[in-house]
Amino acid sequence: AEFMRDPxxxxxxxxxxxxxxxxxxxxxxxxxxxxxxxxxxxxxxxAAGLGLVVDKLTAxxxxxxxMACDVSSETDCAAMVALARENFGRxxxxxxxxxxxxxxxxxxxxxxxxxxxxxxxxxKGVFFGMKHQLKVMRSQGSGVILNVxxxxxxxxxxxxxxxxxxxxxxxxxxxxxxxxxxxxxxxxNAICPFYTLxxxxxxxxxxxxxxxxQVHAQLASxxxxxxxxxxxxxxxxxxxxxxxxxxxxxxxxxxxxGGVSA
Ligand code: NAI
Numbered sequence: 318a319e320f321m322r323d324p325x326x327x328x329x330x331x332x333x334x335x336x337x338x339x340x341x342x343x344x345x346x347x348x349x350x351x352x353x354x355x356x357x358x359x360x361x362x363x364a365a366g367l368g369l370v371v372d373k374l375t376a377x378x379x380x381x382x383x384m385a386c387d388v389s390s391e392t393d394c395a396a397m398v399a400l401a402r403e404n405f406g407r408x409x410x411x412x413x414x415x416x417x418x419x420x421x422x423x424x425x426x427x428x429x430x431x432x433x434x435x436x437x438x439x440x441k442g443v444f445f446g447m448k449h450q451l452k453v454m455r456s457q458g459s460g461v462i463l464n465v466x467x468x469x470x471x472x473x474x475x476x477x478x479x480x481x482x483x484x485x486x487x488x489x490x491x492x493x494x495x496x497x498x499x500x501x502x503x504x505x506n507a508i509c510p511f512y513t514l515x516x517x518x519x520x521x522x523x524x525x526x527x528x529x530x531q532v533h534a535q536l537a538s539x540x541x542x543x544x545x546x547x548x549x550x551x552x553x554x555x556x557x558x559x560x561x562x563x564x565x566x567x568x569x570x571x572x573x574x575g576g577v578s579a
Contacts, residue, residue, distance in 0.1 A: 325562035329354030332405040333559075334397055336388050336446060337415030339366030341515030342465060345552045346412060351379030353556075358401040358408075360386040360393070361415065388415045388442030391449075398449040407457060410559050411450040413443045413487075414465040418517050421476040421524070432479045439483035440490075447494055447505075454503040461559050464491050464507040468574045471509050484509075488570055495568030504567040506558045511574035512536045513546035541576030 333350050337343040339361035347357055351374050361367040364385035374381050382404050386393035401408040417438045419431050443464050454460025469477050470484030488507055495505040512518050512533075523532045537544050554573045557563060572578040 326556055326560050327353055328410075328556075328560070331355045331409040332358065332401050332407050333410040333412065334358040334360070334401050334408060334450065335412045335414060336360045336386070336397070336442065337465075338383075339363040339370055341517055342510075342513075342548060342551055342555065343412070343414040344370045345548050346414070346555050347381075348374060348377075348379075349552055349556060350410075350559075351381070352377065355410070356380040356405050357382070358397060358404070359383045360388070360397045362387050388413075388446060389437040391441075391445040394442070394445035395449045397446070398453055402453065408450060408453045408460065410461045410463070411446065411454075412463045412465070412555065412559070413446045413450075415442055416465060418521075419477060419480045420522060422478070423476055424478045427479050432482070435479040435483040436486075439480070440486045443487050444490055447490060451494060451498055451503065455498060455501045458502050460503040462491075462494065462503065462505040463555055463558050464505070465555075466491070466507040466509045466570065468509050468511045468572060468577055470507070471570060471572060471578055491570065492568045499567055504564070506563075506567060507570045508551065508554050508558065509570050509572045509574065509578070510551045510554075511540055511546055511572075511577045513548055513551050513573075515548050518545065539577065540574070541579065544575065546573065546575065 328350050333355040335343050335347050338347050338359035351357055367383055371381050371383050382400050384397055384400055464487050466487040467484040469481040470488045491505050491507040523529045551573050
């Protein structure tokens, strides 16, 4: 997509790690960063999906290393960082994007298994990733981390209690790391998108008697712009936060939400 051409969005030579890169925001961010000169280290639990993304990127001459990984495993998160160091000798940018959506449920319907799974992937996945990324970036004396939270990480949203708990935690991890690592020239920010038309939302489970289109229309009606987000609208914000355009910005959460949080 030709949605940005500014020289401040030149990532030539940067080594960029992205989790959840087989689909949605992660796959599009990989392509946009690769086309702007980044060398990529991509991970996803969906190895087959990741393979398809890699084929598309290598066909464009983009340098890519990949790993099938489960971000809820600290070993896997450490291995991804090691892959970046072994192949490229450094790690400039890490995008902790892998995540899962819960079923839409009222608070009283949420069981412990759902709550645990949300924390395993959406909290531990970000925490373990950051832990190992920060170590490398501290020793380099530079780095940028971008975590993918959600509008459900900034405020209340109906029927996503377990997800909201996890995504609020991502904001807490982002702010804490930003404050601790600022002196090492490492920036840590988060984006907080509203419902965006990636596979996570196009394949949303409609409640009985409703269609997916009806669910989308109802979600859009809660947005001042009266529409859901487009993946490229979120990815452009991700690139901005990682870019040298925003070198004095850290510990921030950027809502990309059509005005929902305004
Ligand atoms: P998606 O479902 O298209 O992509 C998520 C990717 O993460 C998939 O490729 C999946 O295989 C991978 N993944 C899931 N669990 C994993 C694990 N344990 N280890 C490694 N990889 C794993 O969804 P989308 O929309 O691109 O989501 C990306 C992030 O954006 C997620 O953190 C999601 O919570 C967040 N988000 C999405 C919104 C939306 O409306 N699409 C809104 C707000 C936040």
